[in-house]
Amino acid sequence: MNLAKILKRTAVAATLSAAVVSYAQDIKLGFNGDLSASPSAQSGKAGVIGIEAAIADINAAGGVLGRKLTLVVRDDQSQPPKSIQNMSDLIDNEKVVAVFGPTNSGNALAWRHIPNQKKIVSMGMIGSGTDITKPMSPGADNYMFRVSMVDREQVAALVTYASKLPKKTIGLMGETTGYGQGGLKDLEEILKLHGMSAVATEKFGVADTDMTSQLNKMKAAGVDTILLWAQGTPIGQLMRSMEKINYFPMVLTSWAADNITFFDAAGKNLAGKPIFMRTMVSPSTPAQKKLYERTASKLAAPSAFPFVIHGYDAVLLVAEAIKQSGGTDGAKMKDALENLNAAVNGMMKTYNKPFSKIDHEALTASDLSFVKWNNDQLVGYTDNIIKSMSVGDYKR
Amino acid sequence: MESILQALISGLAVGSAYSLVALGFSVTFTTTKTLNFSHGEFVSAGAFIGMSVLFFAVGKLPTSTSFGGADPGTMAQLGALLGSLAVMGLIGWLLFVLGVRPFAKRPGMAWVMSTLGFGVILQSVGLAIWGPKPVVVPSPVGDDVIRFLGLGIRPQEILMLGVSVVIMVVFDHVMRKSMMGKAMRAVAQNQSVASLMGINVNRVMVGAFVISSAMAGLSGFLLAPIAQASLFMGLAVGLKGFSAAMVGGLSNARGCVMGGFILGVLESFVNLWSAQWREVAIFGLVILVLAFRPNGLFGTSTVEKV
Numbered sequence: 176m177n178l179a180k181i182l183k184r185t186a187v188a189a190t191l192s193a194a195v196v197s198y199a200q201d202i203k204l205g206f207n208g209d210l211s212a213s214p215s216a217q218s219g220k221a222g223v224i225g226i227e228a229a230i231a232d233i234n235a236a237g238g239v240l241g242r243k244l245t246l247v248v249r250d251d252q253s254q255p256p257k258s259i260q261n262m263s264d265l266i267d268n269e270k271v272v273a274v275f276g277p278t279n280s281g282n283a284l285a286w287r288h289i290p291n292q293k294k295i296v297s298m299g300m301i302g303s304g305t306d307i308t309k310p311m312s313p314g315a316d317n318y319m320f321r322v323s324m325v326d327r328e329q330v331a332a333l334v335t336y337a338s339k340l341p342k343k344t345i346g347l348m349g350e351t352t353g354y355g356q357g358g359l360k361d362l363e364e365i366l367k368l369h370g371m372s373a374v375a376t377e378k379f380g381v382a383d384t385d386m387t388s389q390l391n392k393m394k395a396a397g398v399d400t401i402l403l404w405a406q407g408t409p410i411g412q413l414m415r416s417m418e419k420i421n422y423f424p425m426v427l428t429s430w431a432a433d434n435i436t437f438f439d440a441a442g443k444n445l446a447g448k449p450i451f452m453r454t455m456v457s458p459s460t461p462a463q464k465k466l467y468e469r470t471a472s473k474l475a476a477p478s479a480f481p482f483v484i485h486g487y488d489a490v491l492l493v494a495e496a497i498k499q500s501g502g503t504d505g506a507k508m509k510d511a512l513e514n515l516n517a518a519v520n521g522m523m524k525t526y527n528k529p530f531s532k533i534d535h536e537a538l539t540a541s542d543l544s545f546v547k548w549n550n551d552q553l554v555g556y557t558d559n560i561i562k563s564m565s566v567g568d569y570k571r
Numbered sequence: 572m573e574s575i576l577q578a579l580i581s582g583l584a585v586g587s588a589y590s591l592v593a594l595g596f597s598v599t600f601t602t603t604k605t606l607n608f609s610h611g612e613f614v615s616a617g618a619f620i621g622m623s624v625l626f627f628a629v630g631k632l633p634t635s636t637s638f639g640g641a642d643p644g645t646m647a648q649l650g651a652l653l654g655s656l657a658v659m660g661l662i663g664w665l666l667f668v669l670g671v672r673p674f675a676k677r678p679g680m681a682w683v684m685s686t687l688g689f690g691v692i693l694q695s696v697g698l699a700i701w702g703p704k705p706v707v708v709p710s711p712v713g714d715d716v717i718r719f720l721g722l723g724i725r726p727q728e729i730l731m732l733g734v735s736v737v738i739m740v741v742f743d744h745v746m747r748k749s750m751m752g753k754a755m756r757a758v759a760q761n762q763s764v765a766s767l768m769g770i771n772v773n774r775v776m777v778g779a780f781v782i783s784s785a786m787a788g789l790s791g792f793l794l795a796p797i798a799q800a801s802l803f804m805g806l807a808v809g810l811k812g813f814s815a816a817m818v819g820g821l822s823n824a825r826g827c828v829m830g831g832f833i834l835g836v837l838e839s840f841v842n843l844w845s846a847q848w849r850e851v852a853i854f855g856l857v858i859l860v861l862a863f864r865p866n867g868l869f870g871t872s873t874v875e876k877v
Contacts, residue, residue: 385581420723
């Protein structure tokens, strides 16, 4: 080997290692969720907008531990196999230190073993399925965290509300998808905790256009309060079927009713009837309003804004975990999240020790608000029962 | 009692959608002995073409996602209907020329694959243009519930019910009484003999695919205000429509429409009992009918003379 060759090789090696050093200075974060295929894709897009906004703000303030944050985005098109593949790609090839998403709860359930095996923090900020943040086995280390709506928490609040109604004959309704059936199961279990039960339980298909038969059974059973778990469009079709037979019991339903697809399907007059829960009513604090102004033009509908907030706060929490653990080791970040020393001043609220070893939900029932539609706006809903409710009344 | 009558009327309304799709299957089968297995996707496409015309009429981009309460008016609705009939008819012609004729005479099932493929292409193109979000389409006859005797139905459902019965009567008459119907049946029976009798076989076959696809456009146009326009709406209605044709009899218009009504009413009555068993009941019935009356409840058995 002659001298020139050796020099050349040294130069190449030096350039390479320099590249590795500058590469290591940035901290890579990942997003894996539906951005294009299902109607929930709007929520995924809003979440990414929030994540990007938080990263921009953190970088502008000097980054984390002096390093800049970057984001790698992967669209899973709402398909579980694609979502699993993305997860491995982000962790193994892109070497991200934490993953945000997914959009659809089912996909998180399909891949939650991956971050747990690879010891990489997954911070959910969209999907609300109750089981997502459960450990793989009791007592096992758990890398699944969430700062978003949780189905079980909504159910807890809605059932508490129903339990305090002076007169109630309760019926349960749900669509025959995993989402609807999971919600029905939560509803039945929590009703039991309150010592109540439903006099009728009815199901319908997600694409059904006429549910008058099921509703007539509810009517015959004397149901005056329906607890309903379904996606936006079928909730709208159910309201239209109620109109057909002129039967309007009180409807307490899932937060899917906040989706514009529900409003469109039900129409202005019927959309105002159901009461449901949301992580926020509308941007209210100065910081939220500022973020809304910054991002509104990129949102498909204003009702998608909560996902911007959750995406934003998810980044703040992960950044704090990196800061506290002094690096990007996944196991240390998980431990830091489970025991955050500093309060994190988020968009939604100030997070004081949001997680523990057994609790991986940053938001709980007390963070949720009752809402309903008023024309095409979502507004807060309150009455004497809601005023009299306290978190201590909730049973889970 | 009221709930049984409501189930009956709701079932007829749902069933009329199946009837129209079943008629679409019947038209090509009675002429060419082939089927468009993408009829459901054609229904979706028809809905989106009608919807785009309506968007255009209210001054919005055809790719918008909401009418926002704007009413396009009667003329625009008529334009939308003609638009979906014409465009889908044209696509039907393309389907026959590109996807069926080259394969129909060959042994094997190549035409099945090519009609399925045509549907996948239509759906993918649709997704690229309009995206996956369902769109609520305003009805040409208003949306206020019509009530009588404590029962409720929407005007669009009555319209669809009426249209399916009218089309059944027209088809029945044409197929049995007119020269055109005789020509179509002759082509189905024996192409070369029909050709020797002076029937333009090719023209009759093209005509059948154009009419069948235009019917899919009509179904989409009528169904969109009820079920919302969605590129996935055709899948379920296509399968149920095909089942309706199986139950009633693929080769006769009366049977197809009755099959649709039977399935719709059965669904609605099963809902009164226990909705989760609905699909089991429907497809159980289809299998039973196929086992005991292979030509459908209203079909006449064909005797192959040798």
